[in-house]
Amino acid sequence: MKAKLCALTVVALVIWGLKRxxxxxxxDDLWWILGPTARLAGIMTGTAFAASPGExxxxxxxxxxxxxxxxxxxxxxxxxGMSAFALMHRVGSGVSGASVLGVSLLAGxxxxxxxxxxxxxxxxxxxxxxxxxxxxxxxxxxxxxGIAVYFGGLVLLHELVQWxxxxxxxxxxxx
Amino acid sequence: MNRTLSLAVAEAFRRMARPLAWYYAITLAIPIxxxxxxxxxxxxxxxxxxxxxxPVLILIVCATYVTAxxxxxx
Numbered sequence: 001m002k003a004k005l006c007a008l009t010v011v012a013l014v015i016w017g018l019k020r021x022x023x024x025x026x027x028d029d030l031w032w033i034l035g036p037t038a039r040l041a042g043i044m045t046g047t048a049f050a051a052s053p054g055e056x057x058x059x060x061x062x063x064x065x066x067x068x069x070x071x072x073x074x075x076x077x078x079x080x081g082m083s084a085f086a087l088m089h090r091v092g093s094g095v096s097g098a099s100v101l102g103v104s105l106l107a108g109x110x111x112x113x114x115x116x117x118x119x120x121x122x123x124x125x126x127x128x129x130x131x132x133x134x135x136x137x138x139x140x141x142x143x144x145x146g147i148a149v150y151f152g153g154l155v156l157l158h159e160l161v162q163w164x165x166x167x168x169x170x171x172x173x174x175x
Numbered sequence: 176m177n178r179t180l181s182l183a184v185a186e187a188f189r190r191m192a193r194p195l196a197w198y199y200a201i202t203l204a205i206p207i208x209x210x211x212x213x214x215x216x217x218x219x220x221x222x223x224x225x226x227x228x229x230p231v232l233i234l235i236v237c238a239t240y241v242t243a244x245x246x247x248x249x
Contacts, residue, residue: 019205078201082193143221144228151229154194 004088007097011084014105015077022073027056030071033112038066040117045124062124072116075150079157080108086161107157115153119146179245183237188230195229 027034031051038049038057049057049066056067083104091097122145130138188195202225211218 074201074205078197081200082197086193143224147225147228148232151194151198151232154198155191158191158194 003093003097004091006094007084007088007091007101010097010101011081011104014101015081018073018077018080022071025068026054027068027071028053030056030068030073033071033073033076033109033116034066034068036113037070037072037116037120040113041066041120041124044117044121047124062127064120064124064127066120070116070120072112072119075115075153076108076112078108078150078154079111080104082154082158083107083161086158087165090165107161111153111157115149118153119149122149180238180241183241184234187233187237191233198229199226 021029034056035051038051041047042049042059047059047062047064049059049064052058052065056065056070058065081104084100087100087104091100123142126138126141126145136144203222206212206218
């Protein structure tokens with residue numbers, strides 16, 4: 001119980017810290033997430049993104065800027081918190097608590113890079129293939145696409161965490 | 176068909192409750208706590224879309240899944 005409370009406190013502190021870092025950081029400070037996202041989005045779309053100091057990562061060829069608001073920190077926070085809560089039942093000691101937090105942080109980071117790169121790839125595709133729905137503007141379609149990709153990403157990550165957790169439990173019983 | 180769809184929707188909402196809760200927490204609860212609601216109509220407009228679209232997506236996916244399963248069986 002004490003270990004769980006400690007883990008929950010650390011989860012809350014990490015979320016607060018990430019939020020704080022995100023609000024104070026410039027695009028250059030977010031290199032640790034913008035860089036891998038730009039590289040992955042570049043691989044997915046065959047587009048070259050170059051670092052643009054103070055702005056983020058830019059594709060001059062596609063006139064597309066991956067800026068601070070595209071960093072996906074909020075998604076990473078949600079993915080981290082959700083994974084940590086899903087695995088919280090495994091926390092029984094300091095070591096298991098640290099493992100759960102580490103795995104959740106890694107899962108949140110990797111999911112954020114992957115989902116964000118997918119979102120950027122989709123936005124680039126939509127920019128060249130406008131959807132013929134006259135009831136929505138391009139900005140509204142971009143917003144709906146963002147909601148669908150981020151929420152879908154959280155659902156997929158949750159399913160993956162549950163599946164891996166279940167498999168690990170079965171393997172432990174089998175030993 | 177309606178009962179199958181209702182069951183599928185109920186199961187989907189049960190499974191997706193945690194991701195949905197975290198999605199709402201990050202996109203609505205935290206911004207509201209930080210005073211985003213002061214933006215007025217702009218935020219309300221954004222919040223309504225964020226609130227309504229994920230459940231609509233779940234319904235669409237369920238309806239598609241139930242229809243596809245039914246077609247495969249017949």
